[in-house]
Amino acid sequence: MPVPLLTDSAMRTSENQLTSMTADPSITVTVRDLRKHYTVHEKEPGIRGSLRSFVRRNSRQVHAVDGVSFDLEAGEMVGFLGPNGAGKTTTLKMLAGLLHPSGGQVRIGPYTPKERRTGFLKLITLVMGQKQQLIWDLPAYDSFLVNQAIYEVPDDQFKATMHEFIETLELEQIVKKQVRKLSLGERMKCELAAAPLHRPRVLFLDEPTIGLDVNMQVRIREFVADYNRRYNATVMLTSHYMADVTALCNRIIVIDKGRIIFDGDLSRLVEQTAPAKIIRLQLSTPVTVEHLASYGHVHSFDGLNVELKVPRAETTRIAARLLAELPVADVTIEDPPIEEIIGQMFSQMRAEQRDQAAAGEPASVA
Amino acid sequence: MRPRRYFRLIMLLAGASVSAQLEYRVNFLVNVASSILASGGALFGLSILFSDGQRVGGWTYREAIVVVGLFTLVEGFIATFLQPNLSRVSEAVRTGTMDFTLLKPIDSQFLVSAREVNIFRLSDILIGLGLMLWAVITLHSATPWGVALGIVLILAGLVIVYAIWFILTTTAFWFVNIENLTELFHGLFGAGQFPVTAFPGWTRIVFSFVVPVAFITTVPAEAFIGRADPARAVGAAAIALFLFFVARWFWKFAVRSYTSASS
Amino acid sequence: MIRHAARKARVLFTVWFAHMLVYRAEIIIWMLSGSIPLIMMAVWIGKASSSGGSVGGFTAATFAAYFLAVWLTNQCIVAWAAWELDRLVREGLLSPRLLRPLDPIWNELAAHVTEKVLRIPLMIAILFVGVHLVPGTQLTPDIPHVLAYTVCVGFAFGIRFLLSYCTGLLSFWTTQATAIDELYYVVAGFLTGAFAPLSLYPASVRAVIDWLPFPYIVYYPVQVLNGNLAGGGILRVLAVQALWLSVLILIRGMLWRRGLRQYGAVGA
Structure with missing residues (x-):
């Protein structure tokens, strides 16, 4: 892990940051019994189904998130795992205030996310690996400037942060090129640099490394670890790449079908399941x-x-x-690789559920 | 990014889409409202132009309605058949998905022209036909021979529109960043809601020969009201054939230079 | 507070200007494709010359002045906010925007205004050609009318922009927002005065249309530029425009709040 080079101004501002942090109450995340239910309309495939549903709709309730509770301390890095459709992104969107919970509470510092106060928006950031916020036809640096203005970041702090991000993510050659001409990995690095320009204290990262090669994944991991260390930021991360999680997070939360099925140390998960x-x-x-x-x-x-x-x-x-x-x-x-452990955990659970369904009674220990 | 393309995708994924059912209804209503308002507006504009009871360019109000009907019909043809297909070509060239089209064992011009139909805009075609029929019947000047010729000339007009639209679309192979060149023609086609003789001086020449709007609406309308001019009828058919072959040649030329340029 | 606002405005304008420069060819095509007023100009001039020089008090020169002003005004009020909002919602790009502490409408407004700046050169060129093509065409009587027109057309743009933005906000509920917004272009021909000067309309139709926002988007600003309205008349137009603007601002606020609630409930 390369030691980030601190320039004078970066050093000065990180000290400022430290003093202001001690003045701040530390930002904790509290989630209690969080729920999100959707009504989904269903249609059979083909013209016939379309015509039928033109007249009458079938709908069904889906419990995307079904009673999730946890706490995050300031500076904690947590891996958020689960199969596709388990409710990870829905949960992150509720934490970021984009989705309104159907039930339960979220508190981030003094804020309730869904109220979308300016103070809250400046406190957090959400990176979605598949959604881009950079302006497509302009160099990424222009998008950075827009974010600076929108988040009201003072010039010296912007310069210091930019310098630091350009250094850690190796962006010099990239930021002046049109975003549309960048490779996927380069674009992702720029997205990742744009998101925490305002130095948020809570980072939500949804698949930040998706589709990237191993080198790029490592670089992005280092960036996140570095940011966390420097600003004592809380990080919640979902990823398909287990290496992201093992490299960054001590604690992991595993979610399946909208419920938490494990919350604790990585090592404990390994012992328990493998x-x-x-x-x-x-x-x-x-x-x-x-x-x-x-x-x-x-x-x-x-x-x-x-x-x-x-x-x-x-x-x-x-x-x-x-x-x-x-x-x-x-x-x-x-220990066996974490992928294997988690995979085993899910297949065990599925088997138990099948047994339960088949026997109509709680599964007995074999 | 073409909105319609995404709409199509949403259609296909209707099972997963929450509001797909609502969409059919809203889409249907919006398109019908749009068709009715457009032709109502055109008729109203026409009535203002004719409000002093005088002929315009030798046409009476009732006769000019035949032109408006044809114009609405052709607009409907564009919205139903041309736009949904050809608006995707420039994006396909830019993103490289055109390669998939060129790999298919079927005529590529046919494939890019006839992949999709926006059935909701059929309402324009129906309203246009209705307007035309109503005006033609109440005029009592139509002859069987004139109507038959008119139908042939409508087809010629549609071929002309298709060919021009297609030629402009084909430029996408070179002008990768210009997506809306067809809008230039579409804007000028607005002149087609009036008989070409309503235009003064040199603009009449422009709308006959530079942008052959006259041959798309005015000439078929003349046949329907029993005033067919044989020279202009032959001219329309000739222009249609000529433009069709130009479009065909241009597409082949474009594809050839595209496939030899890309590695 | 004001310093921050000014800075945001400056950065947004600079960045959007660079962005629009990339699309300059597209902008020119869009400008040239909005040719209906020029087509109508030709038709009405033809009509005037065939009926002895004037129709309803309009000569070839006054028709030219009217329709050139209509064309200019149409260029100044072009808005595509509905299309953009529809795209943002459909492609899930609204979420990143919502995470920023700035209402997305400001971003959109900056994009629209900078695009207008790029239209100016071609606007001047076409007006110049148009005025010289028809002998005796006087677009405007004097500078004060041009200044009054500038304010008027600014308000007109505001009305059209908010109409489009409000329609775009319907994307929270339907994917047809763009199609609904296109209805504007369908009715604009006869409701804003692009087909014919409203003074040629039957009085009964006129009485109804004047209660709608549409004549205040094109027809009345054109009257101001052409010099057909003086002090009191201009002030009345501005007052009605201001009224429509406030109504639309209220509607926009309401749709935005409800839309966010809907977006929060269903997501995208």
Whole structure:
């Protein structure tokens, strides 16, 4: 992680920021029993369906968010995970004041988002990976200037922030080019720089890295981490790329079908859901698969490199045995990748729900 | 970005769209209101022009209504068949989706011309036909031969409109950033709601030969009211054929230079 | 407070100016496609010359002055706010705008006003040609009438802009806002005086039309420019325009508040 270069003016303003922050009451986010229900009209496909619904509509209630509660401390970085349609974006939009809740409360600092007070709008920002706010036919710098004027950012603070963002996101070559001529990644970096120009204290990021290559993802992660450190900003992030979440967030909230199904440390999620660990061995002489299988489930094997999946509780014991009994050159013990864990968590839940539905009674422990 | 294109998409995704059903009704109402207001306005404007009871360019009020009817009909043709298709061409060239069209094993000019129909604007065509029929019948001057010729001349007029519209659209292959060149013609086509003889001096020449509006509305109208001029009728057919082949050639030329230029 | 407002205005104008420059070719095409007043000018001049030089008190020269002024006024009041709002809502681009502490109407207003600035050169060129094409055409009698017209046409633009903006706000409820806004162009021909000078209309029709905002968008500003109205008449036009403006501002406020509630309830 490169250490951000602080120029004199940037240094000065970040100090100002620090003193003003201590004067500020710290901004916390409180969400209580948040709900959002929609009425959806349904139509059968084709002309016939269109004609039928021209006359009579079918409608159905959808509970997009169904009783969500959590608190965010100032400066916290939280990953917000869940399958498509779980209610992540709906929740973020309610937190940003774009959607009005059907029930429950949201407080961000002294504000209620849906009132859309100027003070609130200056306190937050929302980045949507698939929606752009930059002016398409002009260089991104023009959009930055517009944001400066709209958010009433003083000149010296604007310059310092710009300098800092241009540095961390490597924008020098980009900001003077027409936005329409930028690549997807370059455009996203500019979007990301435009959003917190007014130094908001709460950042909502909805898929900020979608469609970007790995390098660009890393760069954007560094930018977010840097911003969080510098301004003690609260960050709530949704992403399809688990690496975004593992790199940035200690705490994660998992949502499914509009309800929170997990809220806590990443490490606790791993322990709770993944009852296995991976032992990775490098052997100095080949061993047969059959022999290895007596220690645990062989995950992958190519003669000298072996991955074994073993029960979490027995990891230490098995590792000791392996070291004692096999020609081990190197050993590492890891948790399974987070994608796998979350995927497993959802498939477990689905299976339980199926069982419940099938048996008509609570699922029993197998 | 073309609004109509998105509207189409919304149509397709109607199952997911909350207000799709409402849209059909509002869309229908708005288009009918628009058709009625437009032709009502044109008739009212015409009545002001004729309020002193004098002929204008040798046409009586009732005869000029045939021209207004034809004008409404052609406007409806443009809105129903031309605009929904051809307005997408420049965007397709700009974004590169034209490549998909050119890859299809079917005539590309046909494909870009006949992909969509905006059925809601059929109301214009119906109102135009109605106005024309009403004026022609009450004039008692129509002959069977004249009506038959008139129908042929309407078709010739539609071919002329299509060809001009299509030629202007084809320029999109070179003028990537100019999306609305067809609006230039559309604006001038407004002259078609009057008999071309109502225009003074050189403007009459302009609307006959530079922008052949006269051959689209005035000449068919003459046939319907039994005043067909054989020379002008032949002229309309000749111009229609000529422009159609120019449009065809121009499109092939454009596609050829497009495919050889892009890698 | 005022300093901030002035700064916002300045930045928005500069940025929109740069943006509109990119679209200068499109702007010229739009200007030339609004040719109905010029077509009507030709038709009425033809009519005047065939009926002995004048119709209803208008000669070829006064028709030319009238329709050139109509064309100019049409150029000054062009508004596409409905189309833009419709696009913003449909493409989900309104959300980012709503997160900013500035009502989106100001952004839209800045875009419209800067676009007008780019229209000026071609406006002057076409007026120059038009005036010289028809002998004896006098567009305006003197400078004070031009100044009065400037204010009048500013108000007229305000009315047309707000009409379009209000229609655009219907996008919160329907995807047909653009189509509804196009109705303006359908009725503008005969309600604003682009087909014929309203003084040639039957008195009964005239009495109804005068109660609508439409004549105050084109016909009356044209009367001011042509010098057919003097002090008191001009003030009356301005007063009625101001009234329509206030009504539309109230409606815009109401639609905006309800629209946001609707947007908040359903989202986009």
